[in-house]
Amino acid sequence: MKAYFCTVNGRKLSICEQGKGFPIIWMHGLMMNMKVDQAIGLAGFDGRFDNYRVIRIDAPGHGMSEGTLNSDDYKWSSLPSTIIGLADQLGIDRFIASGFSMGSAAAIETAVQYPDRVEAVVLCMPPVIWEDRPVQCGSYLRMTELAEQGRLLRFLPRLLNSTPVPVAFVEAGQPGTTSAVLDQMCSLRSEYYAPILQGAALSDYPNREVLSLLTKPTLIIGWKDDPTHPQKSCDELIKVLPNAKFHIASCFDEFLQLKQHVEDFLSCITALNSSSGRMMPAQL
Numbered sequence: 001m002k003a004y005f006c007t008v009n010g011r012k013l014s015i016c017e018q019g020k021g022f023p024i025i026w027m028h029g030l031m032m033n034m035k036v037d038q039a040i041g042l043a044g045f046d047g048r049f050d051n052y053r054v055i056r057i058d059a060p061g062h063g064m065s066e067g068t069l070n071s072d073d074y075k076w077s078s079l080p081s082t083i084i085g086l087a088d089q090l091g092i093d094r095f096i097a098s099g100f101s102m103g104s105a106a107a108i109e110t111a112v113q114y115p116d117r118v119e120a121v122v123l124c125m126p127p128v129i130w131e132d133r134p135v136q137c138g139s140y141l142r143m144t145e146l147a148e149q150g151r152l153l154r155f156l157p158r159l160l161n162s163t164p165v166p167v168a169f170v171e172a173g174q175p176g177t178t179s180a181v182l183d184q185m186c187s188l189r190s191e192y193y194a195p196i197l198q199g200a201a202l203s204d205y206p207n208r209e210v211l212s213l214l215t216k217p218t219l220i221i222g223w224k225d226d227p228t229h230p231q232k233s234c235d236e237l238i239k240v241l242p243n244a245k246f247h248i249a250s251c252f253d254e255f256l257q258l259k260q261h262v263e264d265f266l267s268c269i270t271a272l273n274s275s276s277g278r279m280m281p282a283q284l
Contacts, residue, residue, distance in 0.1 A: 005064075008085035014064035015086070017055040022119070023095035024266075025083055026056045027103030029125070029165075030200050031185045031193070033063030037100060039180040040166050041255075052096075052266065057086060059102070061192040063184075069191060074199025079106035080113045087117065096266070098122035101229060105205055111216050112206050120217040122262060125229040126237060129205040136228070140201035147193035153186050160185075167226045173252035211240045219265040220246035221258055 001018040016034055028037050034056045060082060061067025061074065072078060083106060087095055097107035097118045104123040111118040128136040143159075146152040160182050171178045188196070205211070218241050222234040231248055238246050245265070249255040 006086060006089050008082055008089060011060055011066040011068070013060065013066070013082070013086065014058040015055060017053060019050040019052050019054050021051045021053050023053045023055060023087070023090075023092045024098055024122075025087065025092075025095050026054065027059055027079070027083065027099035027106045028056075028062065029099075029101030029103055030127075031062070031188060031196060032100075032102075032181070033058045033184055033187075035063070036181050036184045039177055039184070040100075040170065041174060041177075055086070055090070055095075057082070059106070061196050062188065067189070067192045067196070069195050071195040071198035071202065074196045076102065076105040076200075076203035076205075077109055077113075078199075080110040082106075083110050084114055084117060093117070094119050096120045096122065098124070100124040101127050102200065105203065108205065108211070108214070108218075111214055112210055115214075115216070118216055120219075120266075121214075122219045122221070122265070123237070124221045124258075125223065125226070126205070126220065126233040127229055128227075129233050130208070130236065132230075132232070133204045137201040140197045144194050144197040144201065147190075147197060150190070152193055156185055157182060163226070163228050165226065165228065167223050169225075169250075169252045170223070170255055173255070205237075208240045211237070212242065214241060215243050217265075217268075218244035219262065220244055221249075221261065222246065223249040223255065225250075 001016060003016045005012050006015050007013070014034070028034060037056065058065040059079065067073070083097065094117055097110045098121065099107045104126050107121050108123060111121050143152060143155070146155050160178060165181055166177055220234050220237055222229065222231050224231055234246050234248060238244055247258065247261045249258055
């Protein structure tokens, strides 16, 4: 595994990559970072993915990446510029866009905005979207106020207790995961919390009409009993996306199988074009 910094759009970003082969670019969730993904175990991309070049990124203002104080920079629709900018810096033409929660929004926005650059999409734990989004945005705005008052860090433990990430069956199977997530969520630079949360409050997934035109092979992964990443979002997305499949974990054993589902998906939708040496998508 190789860790390094890369300057994208004038900001130094923290990057970690492993493996060799077709590129997968992965982004984490809101107020999280690469260490959270590792703690949860969803994005470890262990040895079975060594035939892919897995590139994980700390989003602007998260982890060890530099950010800004402009909430517009944290809108989900703004995140593709970071992903494409990183791909350009690394000399990557096409890649598989993927991510957890906010990172899933960044992935699908990248596929919509830059369809010629994205081969396929992996959406892990999509957040609250569309008609249900205003209530979630209201929560983010209240958290923004707490951040501006310097009270957010005292509130975060109660938030995770009421809407735990990961869900309870993951914590039961991997004790200490929730505390590890909380530690990382509390590690952002204090001045970034308010613009990051306000950016999330101004964001949503692309609308149904837009996504109905997205023919990229797409894998949707969810889990039950998480109101901030509800199964309803997965159900709505599978209705709209024309070339998608999904898996929902309802217990720890099913959670452990999710990596296998990702591997199977990647194997299913990619094939080597012998004449061009380029991975080509296939219909699911």
